[in-house]
Amino acid sequence: MRGAVKILVAVLLSALVTCSAxxxxxxxxxxxxPPSQDTVQDQFRLFWExxxxxxxxxxxxxxxxxxxxxxxxxxxxxxLGDPHTWFAAPQDAERIREAATGQYTGIGAVVNExxxxxxxxxxxxxxGPAEQAGLLPGDVILEVEGTDTAGLTLEQAVSEIRGPAGTxxxxxxxxxxxxxxxxxxxxxxxxxxPSVESEMLERRIAYVKLNDFSAxxxxxxHATLIELVASTPDSLILDLRDNPGGLLSSSVDxxxxxxxxxxxxxxxxxxxxxxxxxxxxxxxxTEIPLVVLVNEGTASAAEIVAGAIRDHExxxxxxxxxxxxxxxxxxxxxxxxxxxxxxIAHWFTPDGQLIHGDGLHPDIEVTLTEEDLANEExxxxxxxxxxxxxx
Amino acid sequence: xxxxxAQRLLVLGLRALVLGCVLATVSxxxxxxGFAAQWMGSHGQSLGEVPQIVLHPAAEEPQEFDLFWxxxxxxxxxxxxxxxxxxxxxxxxxxxxxxxVQDPYTYFIEPSDHRMEEAHLEGRYGxxxxxxxMAAGYLEVVAVLEDSPAQMAGLRTGDVITAVDGTExxxxxxxxxxxxxxxxxxxxxxxxxxxxxxxxxxxxIRAVREQVEVPTVVxxxxxxxIGYLRISxxxxxxxxxxxxxxxxxxxxGAIQLVLDLRDNPGGIVTSAVEVSSQFIDTGVVxxxxxxxxxxxxxxxxRGGAALNMPLAVLVNGGTASAAEIVGGALQDxxxxxxxxxxxxxxxxxxxxxxxxxxSSIHVTIxxxxxxxxxxxxxxxxxxxxxxxxSEDALARGExxxxxxxxxxxxxxxxxxxxxxxxxxxxxxxxx
Numbered sequence: 055m056r057g058a059v060k061i062l063v064a065v066l067l068s069a070l071v072t073c074s075a076x077x078x079x080x081x082x083x084x085x086x087x088p089p090s091q092d093t094v095q096d097q098f099r100l101f102w103e104x105x106x107x108x109x110x111x112x113x114x115x116x117x118x119x120x121x122x123x124x125x126x127x128x129x130x131x132x133x134l135g136d137p138h139t140w141f142a143a144p145q146d147a148e149r150i151r152e153a154a155t156g157q158y159t160g161i162g163a164v165v166n167e168x169x170x171x172x173x174x175x176x177x178x179x180x181x182g183p184a185e186q187a188g189l190l191p192g193d194v195i196l197e198v199e200g201t202d203t204a205g206l207t208l209e210q211a212v213s214e215i216r217g218p219a220g221t222x223x224x225x226x227x228x229x230x231x232x233x234x235x236x237x238x239x240x241x242x243x244x245x246x247x248p249s250v251e252s253e254m255l256e257r258r259i260a261y262v263k264l265n266d267f268s269a270x271x272x273x274x275x276h277a278t279l280i281e282l283v284a285s286t287p288d289s290l291i292l293d294l295r296d297n298p299g300g301l302l303s304s305s306v307d308x309x310x311x312x313x314x315x316x317x318x319x320x321x322x323x324x325x326x327x328x329x330x331x332x333x334x335x336x337x338x339x340t341e342i343p344l345v346v347l348v349n350e351g352t353a354s355a356a357e358i359v360a361g362a363i364r365d366h367e368x369x370x371x372x373x374x375x376x377x378x379x380x381x382x383x384x385x386x387x388x389x390x391x392x393x394x395x396x397x398i399a400h401w402f403t404p405d406g407q408l409i410h411g412d413g414l415h416p417d418i419e420v421t422l423t424e425e426d427l428a429n430e431e432x433x434x435x436x437x438x439x440x441x442x443x444x445x
Numbered sequence: 446x447x448x449x450x451a452q453r454l455l456v457l458g459l460r461a462l463v464l465g466c467v468l469a470t471v472s473x474x475x476x477x478x479g480f481a482a483q484w485m486g487s488h489g490q491s492l493g494e495v496p497q498i499v500l501h502p503a504a505e506e507p508q509e510f511d512l513f514w515x516x517x518x519x520x521x522x523x524x525x526x527x528x529x530x531x532x533x534x535x536x537x538x539x540x541x542x543x544x545x546v547q548d549p550y551t552y553f554i555e556p557s558d559h560r561m562e563e564a565h566l567e568g569r570y571g572x573x574x575x576x577x578x579m580a581a582g583y584l585e586v587v588a589v590l591e592d593s594p595a596q597m598a599g600l601r602t603g604d605v606i607t608a609v610d611g612t613e614x615x616x617x618x619x620x621x622x623x624x625x626x627x628x629x630x631x632x633x634x635x636x637x638x639x640x641x642x643x644x645x646x647x648x649x650i651r652a653v654r655e656q657v658e659v660p661t662v663v664x665x666x667x668x669x670x671i672g673y674l675r676i677s678x679x680x681x682x683x684x685x686x687x688x689x690x691x692x693x694x695x696x697x698g699a700i701q702l703v704l705d706l707r708d709n710p711g712g713i714v715t716s717a718v719e720v721s722s723q724f725i726d727t728g729v730v731x732x733x734x735x736x737x738x739x740x741x742x743x744x745x746x747r748g749g750a751a752l753n754m755p756l757a758v759l760v761n762g763g764t765a766s767a768a769e770i771v772g773g774a775l776q777d778x779x780x781x782x783x784x785x786x787x788x789x790x791x792x793x794x795x796x797x798x799x800x801x802x803x804s805s806i807h808v809t810i811x812x813x814x815x816x817x818x819x820x821x822x823x824x825x826x827x828x829x830x831x832x833x834x835s836e837d838a839l840a841r842g843e844x845x846x847x848x849x850x851x852x853x854x855x856x857x858x859x860x861x862x863x864x865x866x867x868x869x870x871x872x873x874x875x876x
Contacts, residue, residue, distance in 0.1 A: 093531070094531050094534070094535075096531075097531040097532055097534075097535045098531070098535050098538075099801065100535050100536075100539065100800045100801065100802060100804065101535055101538050101539050101542070102504045102505075102506070103504075103798075103800050103801065104539045104542065104543070104553070104798075104800065104806050105504040105542065106504040107798045107806060107808055108542070108543070108546060108551075108806075108808060109504060111736075111796060111798075111808045111810040112546055112548075112551065112736065112808055112809060112810065113735065113736045113793065113794075113809045113810050113811050113812060114546070114548060114736065114809065117545060117546050118509075119507045119509040119510065120509045120512075121545050122542045122545050122546075123509050123510050123512055123513055123542075124512075124545060125541040125542045125543070125544050125545025125546075126510075126513055126538040126539075126541050126542040126545075127512065127513050127516050127538075127541065128541040128544070128545075129537040129538045129539065129540045129541015129542060129544065130513070130516075130517065130520075130534055130537045130538040130541060131516070131520070131537075131541075132537050132540070132541065133529040133533045133534050133536070133537030133538075134520070134524065134526065134528070134529060135526075135529075136524075136526055139520075139524070141516065322525075323523070323525060324522075324523055324524060324525045324526075381525065382525075384523065386519055388512060388515055388516065389511075389512065389515060390512055392512065394516055394519060396519055396520060396523060396524060397524060397525050397526060398523045398524065398525050399525050400525060
């Protein structure tokens with residue numbers, strides 16, 4: 055009798071163990087390779103059919119496999135529906151990497167395209183070859199080495215003008231008020247794009263304008279603050295208008311100049327993990343009364359700094375609602391020298407606000423009209439000065 | 446005692462060990478069987494579902510393409526946001542690859558749009574004989590054809606269709622919504638939920654789909670025995686329509702002809718050759734130059750119905766593709782006098798390749814040259830007599846180009862051809 059019970063128990067136990075082991079194995083296999091109705095490879099066959107059709111039939115210059123690959127990458131990334139995720143082929147990638155370092159070799163000027171498609175000098179950098187050669191804002195670069203810039207895209211024209219340091223470049227320049235365009239030869243040099251501009255305004259107000267968040271920006275700001283602190287200002291205006299952002303690490307370094315301690319920004323990535331970035335401490339301007347100027351051109355890393363200053367009640371925001379770019383991109387260099395910019399996270403202000411799509415609303419809203427621009431007036435800056443004096 | 450106790454312990458220990466081994470073996474075995482069952486099941490299933498239709502050989506993956514998967518690995522691993530499904534992702538890659546060849550006529554079409562396009566090229570579809578546009582998310586009826594199922598069912602212009610056979614229109618694209626109405630076989634019934642101005646309740650209108658044919662040719666007899674023939678598109682049945690139109694015009698006494706190709710975007714090339722052959726007896730209609738530089742000749746087919754009729758051809762900036770082939774052939778053979786504006790300049794041939802899931806791609810495979818080997822692509826055709834209607838004339842509803850054509854033909858019949866025209870004058874009744 056006892057033997058029979060023992061056998062029964064043994065059988066049941068083995069059956070239980072066998073079943074659970076079977077289910078365990080099934081489950082392990084399921085998670086290792088979830089069943090899929092239609093694998094990428096099955097579906098992607100269509101792509102290779104299309105590729106073959108193009109190779110066999112397309113009229114016109116044969117297209118390099120690498121060009122088709124770049125196109126396919128761009129198209130596949132488009133299907134993500136995220137405007138901040140993009141791909142750059144090797145040639146463009148080089149310039150993007152340069153821009154991120156804040157350094158390049160060229161003539162040292164901010165340029166744009168005018169109505170006729172020529173390159174126009176917006177602003178020469180102090181001490182750069184363009185300024186030394188006497189080029190002025192508004193000068194039009196008609197030709198680069200004999201090539202009409204109207205026939206080039208701005209990107210192409212810029213890459214013609216840039217080149218290794220020490221090499222000459224010949225420009226044909228048109229200037230308002232001059233009958234004839236003139237020719238000028240510049241020698242390209244290593245240019246450091248100034249990220250920071252500063253001055254002491256009336257009544258002991260220090261003014262700092264941050265143009266971007268390149269890798270050099272934190273060091274430049276630090277040096278600027280050391281100079282400004284020496285003149286013992288009573289208050290400070292940080293101008294983040296039209297600052298398109300840059301590196302997340304630069305934003306943390308820069309916010310740390312103004313915020314003594316605590317969280318600057320936190321991010322949530324695709325696996326749902328949070329990462330907090332805290333003030334590094336030792337900031338040079340953690341006590342001084344502060345106003346931050348913002349507008350709709352204030353984006354990304356610039357919004358991180360503005361958001362952190364606001365949430366820590368370190369200063370107030372004056373101006374217009376910011377752009378609202380609350381996503382973080384990772385710059386990825388690919389094996390053939392091309393470049394991928396991939397959205398990998400969303401970031402949140404210290405109080406946990408996701409500004410994506412909404413932007414930061416200023417504490418005091420002041421708009422800048424076309425008329426103000428034409429009259430070279432700056433009511434936003436005026437309001438900031440007024441606020442700091444009333445305090 | 447001690448000894449026997451130790452022996453008992455040893456026996457117990459051995460039994461436990463054996464039992465443990467057995468259980469472990471069974472567990473591992475069962476785990477393996479379970480793992481294998483799921484593994485085989487999932488992989489066997491997906492293998493069985495690979496599409497079997499092979500219309501085009503798939504290319505071998507070149508080494509350069511490794512970069513694509515390198516990028517996609519990053520995306521799958523780190524992208525913040527929802528990943529597209531395999532189909533969207535593949536379609537995206539195909540679109541991007543085709544954009545990289547930098548030819549505006551090489552592109553990808555999704556399956557639903559492709560079916561629609563086929564129906565359009567054939568000039569027929571199973572439908573109810575109405576035209577629609579998407580307005581504020583719904584389909585608005587903009588035209589109801591005479592004697593069509595739509596008209597018989599009581600559908601009216603201005604009706605707003607909110608659902609088709611119970612499927613909400615809101616959220617669909619125009620072509621998706623229209624395909625719900627047109628995209629099924631002849632003889633089937635379609636139920637439309639319709640909101641009509643002045644009716645408080647939505648109506649349900651039921652109509653039976655039939656073969657609706659879209660005419661591509663319009664013709665009429667004008668004063669001075671001038672026939673007017675307009676071709677709006679070169680579809681599969683256009684040649685037959687032109688043939689019947691010419692019979693009708695000749696029966697009505699037409700001895701000269703205005704061929705209106707304005708705003709004709711082209712269509713099927715064989716249709717263009719057939720239509721050209723109505724006016725040109727022998728010789729080249731056009732050349733097709735392939736990517737190796739070989740010219741394939743397309744000759745006129747003998748037996749045209751209007752080989753000697755004085756002919757004025759109206760063209761404008763909307764005259765493109767197959768319509769430019771016809772215009773170019775008539776011009777180079779000095780068979781027709783081109784009046785109007787420079788044409789569009791779309792002189793390239795695309796082939797439509799169907800992919801295995803019914804999507805398709807258009808690929809530019811050749812360029813067209815006129816009989817005098819004049820490239821149509823980009824250059825277009827230059828009219829013999831350039832007339833651009835003024836804004837004012839258009840606003841008044843005038844047609845100075847047609848007037849010029851009629852004037853040209855009148856001059857031709859009284860024996861006073863344009864000084865720059867080498868066209869023979871044909872007397873009344875020769876045809």
